Structure formats: structure tokens, C-alpha cells
Amino acid sequence: MSDEKWRRDVSRDSERLQKAERNKRSLLAQTVFLGSLSVLFVVPLLAGAYLGHWLDSQAEGYGVSWTMNLILLGLAIGVLNVFVFVRKYW
Numbered sequence: 001m002s003d004e005k006w007r008r009d010v011s012r013d014s015e016r017l018q019k020a021e022r023n024k025r026s027l028l029a030q031t032v033f034l035g036s037l038s039v040l041f042v043v044p045l046l047a048g049a050y051l052g053h054w055l056d057s058q059a060e061g062y063g064v065s066w067t068m069n070l071i072l073l074g075l076a077i078g079v080l081n082v083f084v085f086v087r088k089y090w
Contacts, residue, residue: 033089040085041078048074 025033052067059066 037082037085040081044077044081045071045074048072048077 048070049067052064052070055066055070056062056064
């Protein structure tokens with residue numbers, strides 16, 4: 001290996017390490033990211049539960065059918081939200 005090639009390789013590796021160090025996420029950034037994921041997941045789930053409960057309370061004799069269906073819909077929407085968010089920002 002020539003001396004010039006070795007210097008280029010070392011320089012390239014050094015630049016890669018410096019770039020990786022600059023792009024490293026801090027603990028605060030990771031905490032904010034995790035908090036965003038939890039909100040994106042939990043809000044549709046809770047909205048489905050509350051809306052389903054309200055609809056079930058409006059109609060007599062239906063039990064929990066709206067509640068269960070809207071919880072499942074909220075779960076699906078929450079998973080889709082998290083999937084899209086992670087693909088876009090991670």
C-alpha cells in the first residue's frame with residue numbers, strides 16, 4: 001500500500017468518524033422522539049375508546065360493540081402513525 005493511499009484512507013475514515021459524532025442523537029432528542037411516538041400511538045387509541053363508549057351509551061342494548069370496534073380502529077391508526085413517523089424521521 002502506498003503512503004499516499006494510506007493517507008487518503010485515514011483522512012476519509014477520520015471524516016466519517018467526525019460526521020458520525022456530529023449526527024449522534026442526544027438523550028434529550030431520543031426522549032422527545034420516544035414521547036412523540038407514544039403520543040402518536042396513544043391518542044387514536046384513547047379517542048376510539050372514548051368515542052365508542054359514548055356511542056354505546058347513546059344506544060340501548062348494544063353493549064360494547066362500538067367501543068371494541070373503535071378501539072381496534074384506533075390501534076390500527078396508531079400503529080400506522082408510528083410506522084410512518086419512524087420511516088420518515090429515523
